[in-house]
Amino acid sequence: MENSLILFIVLLPLVGAILNGTVAATNAFRKKEIWGEKIAGIIAFTAVGISFLLSLYAVFVKMSGLEYISCTPYEWISIGELKVSVTFLIDHLSAVMLLVVTGVSSVIHFYSIGYIHGDESSVRYFSYLNLFVFAMLLLILGDSMPVMFVGWEGVGLCSYLLIGFWYKDDEKAAAGKKAFIVNRIGDFGFLLGMFLIFANVGTLTISGVNEFFHANNSMTFFWTNVAGICLFIGATGKSAQIPLYVWLPDAMAGPTPVSALIHAATMVTAGVYMVARFHGLFLAAPIAMNVVLWVGAITALFSASIALYQNDIKKVLAYSTVSQLGFMFMAAGAGAFVIAIFHLMTHAFFKACLFLGSGSVIHAMGGEQDIRYMGGLKQFMPATFITFLLATIAIAGFPPLAGFFSKDEILWNVFASEHGSKIVWFIGAVAALFTAFYMFRLVYLTFYGNFRGTREQEHHLHESPKTMTVPLMILAALSVVGGWIGIPKLLSFGAIPNFFHDFVGPAVEKFGHVHIAHYSHAVEYSLMALSVAIAFAGWYIARSMFRDLKHKLPDPDKYTGLPRLLWNKYFIDEIYIKYIVDPIKSLSTNVFLNISDKKLIDGAANGSASGWNKVAGIFSKFQTGNIQAYGFYMIFGAAIAVLFVLFVF
Amino acid sequence: MDFNILMYFVFGMVAIAGGLVLLFAKHPIKGAMGLLVSMLALAGLYAILQAHSIAVFQVIIYAGAIMVLIIYFLMLLDIKSEDYLKSYAKLVWTGGPILLLLAIFFIYKLYTVFKGQPGALSDMSTVVDPMTVPESFGGIKEFSTALLTKYMFAFEFVSTLLFAAIVAVISIVQLDWRGRKND
């Protein structure tokens, strides 16, 4: 059904971004402030907040009883067979994503007002943040692949701008660049997939693509899978999966609210969302599904193991994010798209809360991020501590908090689904154990024991202002209750309906249903008990090791064996640089540049020479060999062209 | 007729020989002489093809006026002969064999293609056999008629082009003293 309300939802953040962006540019140019951070923050927050309220209205009032609502402002590209119209579509899948994004964004915009206080370029910051929300909405609501791609690129750009926000720091600029380039590799996959689909399907609307693969898939089995894998490569770039996860930990160089919004709650989940969005294609491509499943599982375990030994509070959370995204892909790979989206939602709540909590901690510690120099913060910042703890319990998977329901469902689906596998289930269980361990390690090292920082830092410790703690509380509350809308029937004995499944289910199960192997309830209950036990085990080990830290944490440089490997993140960055980046660089420098790009030769023609001498000087350039060489290239090219002709005759 | 064809090939060979001299001469003046020979041979070719006016223009304009200019500039600039060849000797040695092979292949192809169709050259051309063209062909009258009717626009366009070229040359030549005046 046509509904122009959607247009307002999408465009409000853009308006905010343009307003603040113009002012930021003028401020910098005129060296005079038109308005400062306060008004900028309010504008940005209002834009996103209203967008959130409108989304609520659109989803719960306008869409009630309908399958979807959509809005087509205009046709973007129309070339021959290709017709791309800018269509925004809210169906039951994008509705969830829309609410999560605008909701979490509103909270984080509010938090940013307090966090960014005092920064000289805060107006610019808010304009980027709003621009990000706009791009994210394009990604979510765009019903054709090119529009989705615009959003896809846009969020990448904003993330890049925001990572490198404090660009005076070279390391941060480098992190921004890395994020952008790694994402481009993913985009390459996405574009390839898009081309493949267009070449075979002839349409680029997402619903059309799903319909095609469901109804009469005339694409060969091989190419269907290739298309699926290409799209998944795009997803690995954006959602930081192996082998393209390397940018996300570095991206933590950006401001903390940005990490919370972009690198935990919204942008990085775009890959999962995209896979769910193309479920029609993926269900027709079992090999691609398997790839999704395995890559997700391996990433989950791999990055969880790295997180065990990290000392930077944000790095731990970053690797945790990568790991949790791995869980979501596991679910998607097993065909449980609803659960993937469910975990995406709960994860958005507790991970945003954790990041904002860490921001609060870093704020109090005066910029210190190393947990070896923290400790005992519990009594200084109780609100931060309690919210952080709640979110930790949620992510570790203790019932009845949000993380428990979603994670348990993922493991169950991986175990039982026809696309799943028992080995993957085992990997997931180990990763869940690691998760519980490193999260409680983080909590104990940060908030328990004695303060290990400098005296000066201790003096400055304080609870953060209300603008920062209120968002924390909201998110913590959501981490607690967020899972209750998706309680499995098994647990409530059918008494409480599984709201989430009923809401999203029809949207992603329209094109085929994944068969779940039948197990007795006993198996299901025991697996559930096992995942609770895993969470407790992780907590208990962490507690016994770190609760009262007697000795100093060892110096990471002195690690040997496995800890050294984990501390250095399996040396993946070094391997990439040595075996991929350096060869490309030397190829273009040594091969292309030296062979053909001869520099101009400065020289003889200087001002003092008289006219004719000057001309002669110019003529002498004949003899540098360049012109003959250039002419020779031409002849050579002509010879090749002529050869083509000769071979025909 | 046989004589005509013989002369056609003779002039062609001479033109190529002149070009080779231009390429490989150790001294620029010798090169210029090669060019002159080449141009005169071309004039001969035009004459054999009944394009009398063009042949005359070729002699007057290229072999006459343009050559004088070229030689004048060469004397003025006094380019030393030793750096003249050195620079592209390397290129000749590396690229020469490849191009030579290609040329042989090319000639071979040309030979096989034309061997299959003996009359091809005269068939394909709508200007037909040089022997059968009307007496007036290539004369100054026909030439000027074509120039001022069918190709009138092109003719006028060339005059604009020459004007543009004159402006281009003047602007470059003027550059120096004008700049000095203002510095």
Next chain:
Amino acid sequence: MNEISFNPTFLMGEISLIALIVILTLVEAFQRPIFAFFGTTDTRELDARNRQASRLASIGLMFVAVNYYIFGRATAGEEIILLHNSLKAGGGMYIGKLALMGAGILTVLMSSRYTLSQQIPAMDYYLLLCFSLLGALTLIAAENFLMIFLSLEMMSIPIYALVGLKRLSPRSGESAIKYLLLGGFSSGFLLLGISFLYGTTGSLVVSDVIGRLTFSTMDAASFLSGLGLIFVFIGLAFKVSMVPFHAWTPDVYEGAGTPITAFMSVAVKLAAFAVILKIFAGMDSFGEFDSVIGVIFMFFSLITVIYGNSVALVQKNVKRMLAYSSIAHAGYMGLALAPMAHKIQTVQAVLFYGIGYIAMNMLAFGVLVYLTHKDHYCETLDDLKGIARKAPGAAAMMTIAMFSLAGLPPAVGFVGKVQIFIQLLEGKMYVTAVIALLFSLVALYFYINVIVVMYMREPEKEIKEIGKQSLLPVWLSLALSVLVVILLGLIPSPLLQWSLKWAEVLF
């Protein structure tokens, strides 16, 4: 199509352009005598004369553009061939002419600052620019090979001189000589090709030649006309700088004044591509020879894309980087012709790309012109370091230009690339498309690098104040091009319509 010998309505634009040329010449030639006549001498400095020339040229060209628009619209209903198969006019042709006029006007606008800062005698400069523009305008309208050759020379000869006019730089003269010699060389190829085609078909008119070409193997006439087509391709490939006929491009782009580089990279490229399309896009008539032409376009375009993007990676000089980028873009445009069966969409895609490329490249070079003043060349990446703090507006514009050149949405470059890739996909050339896509990914690195340098690096030396002279015209040109880049990226349908109209005339 009816043949009318001469109908001035169809050529009003060209006539007014020639009138402008005459006026400029007369002003330049007679202003000193007129001063002398009134008993005074022209004591004005070069700067003052340059300003006058800039005003005259920019207003004059805008007037000419308006003429093109009015008479173009008036004659859009019919296509005719004028002056004994010399020029084609009417129909959608005016779109192409307006695009070229747009390139010319943008060049003139940014030149007003550049001629001042580089002490270039402006009147000669604008005169030559107008001549070159005239050449480009007749080139896209040329109906026979003679006119194609003459227009190509008309377009190129003034540029040889324009390249050498940058008085303060010794490289300028060197690159002018290089361009002149290699340009002559390429003209030789073109003429050889034309004479082969004339020899086998007996006509110079493009449509006749293409109509009369028949191809069969072991046929002498087909053989020669095949070679003729190849040589014509080489002559034109030189102008659009396809590898390996590109070698002059980096040197000349670096040596020439920045506005001239901009003009060369867009107007010459677009006009030459229009001719390539006119000759090669109707390839269905070439029978078996289709595949060869397709393979040739695929091969040369692909190595152009690979080479241009790879070498641009390691450039330190922005103009040189943009030169390689322009080589790569020629490759993308050529790729559209690689599939064997050509439709009108092929032509449309290339023309769209070319027109979009005008706006984005003009934007990139315009920023460089804006940042260059009397004693500060803004040409290398080092010169751009930290420029965002001194000139945030210019940095933002450069960012948009880089995005568009890299083919990122929502700029016009994205839509252009999409169309090229669609041509490849519809022609089932998947491998080619993947390679081209891969190298557009590589290209991103050096485009983004410019943005990184502008925003995230500390300036090495103190950045001087941006000089204030003649800022308004430069801002105007920047504003125009940025509007085109963004608006046509967001709403490309008008440009799609226009390029289709133009394509209908060429195809």
